[in-house]
Amino acid sequence: MLVKCGYKKGTTLFGYGYDFRQSNRIDKLMEGLKVKLETAYKASGNRKVTLITHSMGGLLVMCFMSLHKDVFSKFVNKWITIASPFQGAPGCINDSLLTGLQFVEGIASFFFVSRWTMHQLLVECPSIYEMLANPDFKWKKQPQIKVWRKQSNDGESSAKLETYGPVESISLFKEALRNNELDYNGNSIALPFNFAILDWAAGTRQIINNAQLPDGVSYYNIYGTSYDTPFDVSYGSETSPIEDLSEICHTMPKYSFVDGDGTVPAESAKADGFPAVERVGVPAEHRELLRDKTVFELIKKWLGVDQKMSKHSKSSRVADAPPNHHACV
Template sequence: MQQLLLECPSIYELLANSNFHWKDTPLLQIWREKLDDYGKKNALLESYEPAEAIKMIEKALSKHEIVSDGMHIPLPLNLDILKWAKETHDILCTTKLPDSVKFYNIYGIDYDTPHTVCYGSEHHPISNINHLLYAQAKYIYVDGDGSVPAESAKADGFNAVARAGVAADHRGIVCSRHVFRIVQHWLHAGEPDPFYDPLNDYVILPTAYEIEKHHEKRGDLTSVREDWEIISPSDGKTMRPAELPPMVSMLSASCEGKEGELEEAQATVVVHPEHKGWQHVEVRAVGVSHDG
């Protein structure tokens, strides 16, 4: 709430939009101190939806001021900026993109994100609304990127070609290799992968690659080793990879040519248990060819 006093338009624009049809409406909750008919103090939890919360914020800041060089400067809620912020909300809600523009949305999920805020407690209620400025807030969290709830982030209002939620925080999402893989797929950049689905498919990231070739008198020996990282969501119904033991699989094949040439190949795949959403896969292959 103190940030509102900076009179920064973007702060006002971040206030919950009262015209948005929320699945889970963000609330301002205050434990208020009340007196009953006998003068006894009681605590009552009051909840305010976005439109009513603005009125409470206005009351809380009504007497607020700062002291600078001996001067007392009042800093109440700036209603002019609040009006501009509402106009910005209205513009964003009605803006549409041309049909020639393809819109994609990638947003962060799997991080606790503040949604509803509560001041005071049943045992320590707020007796004066102006005391909100100095009260310690407690939050109720929803899924999001730690800053923006997923419900808000994916409500862009555009006719999106695709929307994808990625397990990343608000700033870290721009550095996510998972996001890079999705963008690469959508832009058709690099080697195409017709089987990749960014919405529900695994993401396989090569992290190491080694190849060795040896030429001998009557043949060639080629050895390949790759390390992969697999990022995969969990549906909560099947056993998670972290619950599975390490798995090892081996495949061998040989082929003899018409002129006595012999080719042999052997591959080994080691799948390690998942750790923190990442799964390590090690692939090793050896190929040998003999002249007749």
């Protein structure tokens, strides 16, 4: 879409990739983005850059902006975010740490990475810990993990529903993952909940919470709506309760849903904390937003390429956009 609008790769159009498993603030990543911004700035004749980010890319840029505000201000004119989990993606991330992540369903799942294999990978990924629900955010309703536990009293068995919020869930992760291990070449490698990564992620969350939009940078936010998005996640049932918490890792979850893009709740994606020029909800799924016609129209409008606006989008905040600059990352 951007090429069709007249952008040229390597001159006015650049990409910056990242490893989704890594932390959003590792030095190599931050330094690489700094170099990329400067390269784009110089290649387009010292014109400031427009950043377009999707999903975790929004957290990456927020970390960069917080840690290198002067550099960000020097090279960036506009920043457009799409479907960023600014306050976390509670349902998907909580369950990723406990049972894994299933990207495809049905027969296709036999030809893709299994849920359990993804679990064994994600439990060691700093980015996953960094996308846990922000415990400092004032959620309309705090996300919870719910567990039906088996209770025994004088030989009688019953079920009790236990609930864990963003803070209490840490003790649940610790207990549920205490026996988790990976079999590799005949060897067993322990993969419990990683408190060193959790501490690192807490530092990342503080950096994100402290981020401020520099003066002179225009900010725009697109978030997905109209799709059931996991929020609370539940394990066991009243008729089939869980006795030992380590059993959770081998059970299938049940979700309660909120509005969002199927992955990131709209409440989280909207909560960037910045004075947005425009913040727009688009009815589309998380990845589908990247090829949605309404999203294209919005981006073209904000870039000054096309002033037409899709009548199907809804805007929660509108103001006049500043003069356009034509470099884009």
